Amino acid sequence: MEVQNPTVENTSTKKAKLNTKRNMMFWGWLFIAPTLIGLLVLNIFPVFQTVYLSFHSVSTFGQSTFIGLNNYIKMFNDTNFWKSLSNTLFYAGIQVPITVVLSTLAAVLLNTKIKGLSVYRTLYFLPMIAAPAAVAMVWRWLFNSQYGLINIIIESLGFNADIQWLSDPNLVLWAVIIVGIWSNIGYNMILLLAGLQEISKDYYEAATVDGASKLRQFFQITLPLLTPQLFFVLVTSIISALQVFDVIFVMFDLTNPSLSSVQSLVYLFFHESYVLNDKGYGSAVIIILVLIIMIITAIQLVGQKKWVNYD
Amino acid sequence: MHKDLNVKTKTLIHVILIIGAIGMVLPFVWMILTSGKTVGESISIPPQIFPESFRWQNYSKVWNVLPFVSFFINTGLMIFFRIISSTLFSAMAAFAVAKLDFPGKNIFFMIVLTQMMIPAQIFLTPQYLLVQNLGLLNTVSALVIPGVVSAFGTFLLRQFFMKLPDELMEAATIDGANIWQIFYKIYLPLAKSGLISLAIFTSLFAYKDLMWPLIVNMSQNKMTLSAGLASLQGQYATNYPELMAGSVIAIIPMVILYVIFQKRFIQGIASTGGK
Structure with missing residues (x-):
């Protein structure tokens, strides 16, 4: 095997490392993407939506009107x-x-x-x-x-x-x-x-x-x-x-x-x-x-x- | 613990455990016995333990009253699609968290843990409104949607991937494999027992879930076994033999699965708790 010039090797490993890092990030995000999107849409966002709904009056089709603390007041009197x-x-x-x-x-x-x-x-x-x-x-x-x-x-x-x-x-x-x-x-x-x-x-x-x-x-x-x-x-x-x-x-x-x-x-x-x-x-x-x-x-x-x- | 238990202690332990076991099993035995009785036999005083002759007609009657074939198909499809989707996505995410290093990983894992800790009812109404807005009420898709991804599955499989050595990855990278190939061809097969545990949990949770199928699929031929059986109760308030026959039909598939995969069930559960 030929002996490589040490400086060349050095830059190429650096490049390779940078590549692996980018590569890792690409694959990492790709791998978590479905679960991340699913959890955000189905779980994380709904938590905030439920909090939001609790301050609203909600019609059958999901349209809501802001009513402040009325639901909570109703609840404490229920x-x-x-x-x-x-x-x-x-x-x-x-x-x-x-x-x-x-x-x-x-x-x-x-x-x-x-x-x-x-x-x-x-x-x-x-x-x-x-x-x-x-x-x-x-x-x-x-x-x-x-x-x-x-x-x-x-x-x-x-x-x-x-x-x-x-x-x-x-x-x-x-x-x-x-x-x-x-x-x-x-x-x-x-x-x-x-x-x-x-x-x-x-x-x-x-x-x-x-x-x-x-x-x-x-x-x-x-x-x-x-x-x-x-x-x-x-x-x-x-x-x-x-x-x-x-x-x-x-x-x-x-x-x-x-x-x-x-x-x-x-x-x-x-x-x-x-x-x-x-x-x-x-x-x-x-x-x-x-x-x-x-x-x-x-x-x-x-x-x-x-x-x-x-x- | 007790190497030197004497016969007396052992007998006492068995007696206690047998009493407990009878308590666990008796409701099921009574369910089966009642399902074979006539209404008259079920309410006779003094009580009649065994039916004169086992009335299979109760089963055929309840089978005809409710669309059990649809219940089975809906439940089966719900479980099938949830298993395929959530095991694949959870395995990918779990592998990334356990074996890859990238920015954002910890935040993602925090989201996973958060989802596991929040009581599920808080997601319910927004999920319902989502399904409604997509026009998917009364469909199999509605049953599948909350289970397409799984925080619990990601958490469970992460533990399995963490136990596998990192060296496999380095060796494969040198051989020129990309990360998808490393995941799919090397790590995934090694996490097989974790995948099976997750599949079992997914089926059990989906099968036992009552509220979600109850609210999204009101039309009877789109119900699951669980929800369908619950709907039987209103119509039949007093015909217990037929109610019990319906219950037996509804629990049989999981009992069969349990008998086949018993060890997996138990190991799976034991691996989720504790330290």
Whole structure:
């Protein structure tokens, strides 16, 4: 091979580097272009549009008239809004802790090298893959006050079984909570199980040598080392619980007199925007929900430093 | 964790897990049992657990009442186009973020993360107005549109591409391949398991989504399985055997998919959470 003149080589590498840089930029932008355009059109711009709509009165075809804070004023005077807000917070406040505790219990029990792990895992996850309409439909049948399986079982245990799950205003939200717990245990359990499997066996061996009981091992080793996954599960569960809609929509008809005791903010958003066709008011409702979710998530992100254990 | 569990503890664990499993499965079992009963059997007191003879007529009846064939086709097409479009675009974007260096990359990734963190209902009305203005209400395109790109997919696949070595790229550049060829011929096949996970998630999300198909496609023959089934409830308030037959029909496709791809489902989910 011929020996090249060093100066020539130098400029040509510089040129080549510049070329690669330009080349990289061209391909980089080309590769992200479809997703970037899609996200801007379908997600980023719509955020601003929803904020805009919340200050407007919107006609069926999307023409809007500016009405200032009227939607928000209407909302703060709307008992349905306050009821939906408290229903939503109550639902999340009860459903999430119970689900997280039960899915942690299931994950810990499944992490004990017992037989049948994959069978249990498959069964626990089953609710997650069913269409919510089908899930809500079967629960509606199970909760039926006269012929539903749940009241039949309660009666066979010797209790008074005249429980109006789907019409007693004090119980309707509990019915939705039960379905929510049942639907979400499997998903959270799998996330937590993955976390448990990462914990090194050495910790337990050392603890056993030191004579620590299983219960103590759980609280001193398992739980602290599982906190990153627990945190993730908690944050995502709260976000999705605050958006509860499907089950309420299918289990409760519009004519159900207890609807106001069970409707959530997303239900109110849907009802106002697409049944009553008031998309401006619906947008204001959803803005408030998003703000609530952001605040709760931010508090958790700050609070995690106190209890989440990242190595 | 517990190498030295005694028989007693193991039995106790099984008992707890079995009780839980019964709770998980019972609604499905009851759904199937009810779907084979006559209305009379379903509301008999004392309750009748098994139908006298399984009434398949409930299935044929509900099949004729609702355009289930359209539901299946619409759901299938929605999932098919969303998978093709969002996996390809997400893979391209994820590859660029993981392996290429260019100005604007970080801002783009911030947009991806932002989209993932914002509750989806805030996009809904503007998306609806967009579809309406394009004259696409009551079409399969309306079902596909919110899923043509995926921030979640970009995020998920980025993790897969990051795990692959950079050296592959350098070697291929020396051999004269351009970046598209490097992506398509070298990296993409190596990220196959990520692509499959994403395809599974895309199908599951699309199949379970209720509100979007409900608002954009009001005409019955353009509905998805999820929305179509929800529309059944109003018409049939009391005929539970037929409602349950409809529910069984609607959950069967995902159950089959789940049985086939079970490991992928579980690995896919486990890979999205945690640290």
